[in-house]
Amino acid sequence: MIRPIFLALAFLPGTLSSQTPNGDEILKRVDENMFSRTRIVTSRMVIHGPREMRTVESKSWQRGTNESYTEFLAPARERGIKMLKLKDMLWEYSPSTDRIIMISGHLLRQSVMGSDLSYEDMMDDPHLPHLYAATVVRRDTAAGRECWVLDLTAKTEDIAYDHRRLWVDEARDVVLKENLYAKSGRLLKTVDVREVRRIQNRWMATSVLYKDVLKEGEGTEFYLDTITLDVPIPDYLLSKAALRR
Amino acid sequence: MLTLTLALRNLLHAGLRTWLNVVALSFSFVAIIFLQGFYDGLNEQVERATVAALYGGGQYWHSSYDPYDPLTLDDAHGVIPAPLDSLIAHRQATPILIRPATIYPQGRFRSVLLKGIDPDQTVLSIPSALLKDRSHGIPAIIGSRMAHSTGLQKGDMVTVQWRDVHGTFDARDVVIAEVFRSTVQDIDNEQIWIPLDELRRFTRTPDEATIVVLGQRVAPPGSVGGWDFRDLSFLLRDLHTLVRMKSVGASILYLLLLFLAMLAIFDTQVLSIWRRRKEMGTLMALGMTRGGVIRLFTTEGALHSILAALVAAMYGIPLMAFVANTGFALPNAADTMGFAIGEKLFPVYSPSLVVGTTVLVCLVTTIVSFLPTRRIAHLKPTDALRGKLS
Numbered sequence: 001m002i003r004p005i006f007l008a009l010a011f012l013p014g015t016l017s018s019q020t021p022n023g024d025e026i027l028k029r030v031d032e033n034m035f036s037r038t039r040i041v042t043s044r045m046v047i048h049g050p051r052e053m054r055t056v057e058s059k060s061w062q063r064g065t066n067e068s069y070t071e072f073l074a075p076a077r078e079r080g081i082k083m084l085k086l087k088d089m090l091w092e093y094s095p096s097t098d099r100i101i102m103i104s105g106h107l108l109r110q111s112v113m114g115s116d117l118s119y120e121d122m123m124d125d126p127h128l129p130h131l132y133a134a135t136v137v138r139r140d141t142a143a144g145r146e147c148w149v150l151d152l153t154a155k156t157e158d159i160a161y162d163h164r165r166l167w168v169d170e171a172r173d174v175v176l177k178e179n180l181y182a183k184s185g186r187l188l189k190t191v192d193v194r195e196v197r198r199i200q201n202r203w204m205a206t207s208v209l210y211k212d213v214l215k216e217g218e219g220t221e222f223y224l225d226t227i228t229l230d231v232p233i234p235d236y237l238l239s240k241a242a243l244r245r
Numbered sequence: 246m247l248t249l250t251l252a253l254r255n256l257l258h259a260g261l262r263t264w265l266n267v268v269a270l271s272f273s274f275v276a277i278i279f280l281q282g283f284y285d286g287l288n289e290q291v292e293r294a295t296v297a298a299l300y301g302g303g304q305y306w307h308s309s310y311d312p313y314d315p316l317t318l319d320d321a322h323g324v325i326p327a328p329l330d331s332l333i334a335h336r337q338a339t340p341i342l343i344r345p346a347t348i349y350p351q352g353r354f355r356s357v358l359l360k361g362i363d364p365d366q367t368v369l370s371i372p373s374a375l376l377k378d379r380s381h382g383i384p385a386i387i388g389s390r391m392a393h394s395t396g397l398q399k400g401d402m403v404t405v406q407w408r409d410v411h412g413t414f415d416a417r418d419v420v421i422a423e424v425f426r427s428t429v430q431d432i433d434n435e436q437i438w439i440p441l442d443e444l445r446r447f448t449r450t451p452d453e454a455t456i457v458v459l460g461q462r463v464a465p466p467g468s469v470g471g472w473d474f475r476d477l478s479f480l481l482r483d484l485h486t487l488v489r490m491k492s493v494g495a496s497i498l499y500l501l502l503l504f505l506a507m508l509a510i511f512d513t514q515v516l517s518i519w520r521r522r523k524e525m526g527t528l529m530a531l532g533m534t535r536g537g538v539i540r541l542f543t544t545e546g547a548l549h550s551i552l553a554a555l556v557a558a559m560y561g562i563p564l565m566a567f568v569a570n571t572g573f574a575l576p577n578a579a580d581t582m583g584f585a586i587g588e589k590l591f592p593v594y595s596p597s598l599v600v601g602t603t604v605l606v607c608l609v610t611t612i613v614s615f616l617p618t619r620r621i622a623h624l625k626p627t628d629a630l631r632g633k634l635s
Binding site: 104110111154157158159160161162180182183184186188212214215216217 | 316349351352353354356404406408409411412413414415416417447
């Protein structure tokens with residue numbers, strides 16, 4: 001009776017490893033599925049505050065991962081606020097003061113419009129294969145789908161999150177869940193994908209819940225309403241001059 | 246001497262009119278010295294507390310550090326240079342590392358300054374020795390204002406999140422080892438103190454600091470590359486400016502009091518000259534020169550201030566001595582004024598303040614007394630004897 005169990009235990013790791021794809025390969029496929037040359041996105045952010053719930057609508061023009069221009073459309077208080085990201089610089093234009101301010105240092109730690117996302121989160125390089133070494137730790141289910149669970153360890157020191165855990169849909173190469181950890185191993189933020197849609201031959205997360213777990217609250221919901229991929233974006237939109245336009 | 250005797254006799258004979266002027270003028274004396282002593286005490290008290298708790302004998306700042314620009318904090322740290330390291334080794338200076346961080350008390354987030362200080366330091370009055378006990382985790386101390394605004398108490402655990410020198414997030418729980426009371430808000434508001442070695446380890450800044458505080462009466466070792474020395478005149482400049490500004494504001498009150506007293510003296514002089522025309526004519530007829538008459542009337546006016554000084558001393562000295570010993574109890578709102586005042590304020594009445602104020606009031610009174618007497622210069626003794634002013 002002991003022998004079959006022993007044999008099964010002895011062979012199990014080898015059997016799993018022969019079926020499990022390489023973590024870096026999965027990450028690369030996720031990256032390829034996620035990124036396009038350009039994209040124009042309209043989205044909603046539902047922010048659950050301690051007393052009220054707000055919905056912030058915006059439209060973004062993105063070129064690669066380093067250049068983006070965002071204009072807030074609603075509510076009235078935030079309408080007309082524009083943000084421009086060029087490489088590692090971020091500017092914000094506020095129509096009420098008619099001023100452009102550079103967001104840096106302390107300000108990067110502030111939350112965007114009171115959400116669970118900080119400006120720093122917006123500035124991080126989203127190309128995970130550049131930054132992390134991935135290993136598959138197990139299989140699991142997330143949002144009712146079979147997933148590979150990937151542990152990501154930072155390759156370099158100058159990176160925001162030292163460690164991440166990703167749940168990647170096995171069939172669609174899209175991240176369904178993500179945990180972001182501090183250097184000490186403390187869980188800082190969670191990302192839960194609630195809906196995935198097929199858009200222009202890619203699987204895109206269209207409803208996501210971001211949660212800063214250190215903070216009380218229900219988190220911030222993000223809805224992707226429309227997206228157009230690989231369309232030309234004029235250069236003038238990705239310049240500081242566009243902020244006062 | 247004759248002029249003085251005559252002036253004093255005339256003044257005392259004037260009775261109630263003189264004493265009303267003297268009492269009014271004595272109020273000016275007491276008010277000026279009392280209020281100026283209040284501001285001098287404020288200046289001295291705040292300066293002493295701030296030097297003991299924060300400034301020491303001056304500070305060396307990392308060249309990127311600007312306390313008024315939080316954007317500089319990420320880069321404001323560096324390895325402590327040898328001359329300063331030597332002072333630190335001899336306990337004549339203490340390093341402080343400052344990093345921006347976020348704390349999450351009761352699930353709310355709040356930007357703070359995370360400050361690392363050597364628990365064994367004796368340079369500053371911050372109770373850093375409370376950070377020695379690490380048996381319950383990473384100890385932290387906060388000021389009472391910070392405790393009040395965050396709802397944290399001794400023994401509470403709070404999560405602190407920061408980025409290390411490479412920008413990587415880290416978060417740990419710290420235990421509030423003590424809530425200290427300090428009159429110096431600059432070591433209290435929006436900041437949390439933890440052991441220096443822990444902060445250096447977490448932020449990967451070994452042997453680094455943002456500022457190095459020298460002990461009081463420790464001579465700075467001169468120019469240190471990459472670090473700027475800020476002496477006490479620089480560090481206390483804002484405080485002195487603030488006190489000076491408040492003092493100037495209060496001087497409006499002195500001027501008003503002095504103006505009212507001088508108005509009374511001026512009126513008295515004008516009235517005296519009008520009513521005592523025959524007396525002036527008689528003095529001139531007896532051989533007193535016009536200058537002598539002017540001197541007499543001016544001396545009479547000026548003597549008001551001498552008598553006022555004596556009267557002011559009679560009730561002012563006991564009053565001020567009492568307040569200087571017991572101090573002023575300040576309302577809680579005073580804690581938010583931006584001064585490190587504490588619960589009581591002790592005024593300081595320096596000899597220079599008392600002598601300076603007396604000389605000033607006497608001088609102004611003499612000038613004001615002289616002004617109406619200029620008419621006497623044109624007075625004809627014959628007209629004066631007939632009761633006319635020419």
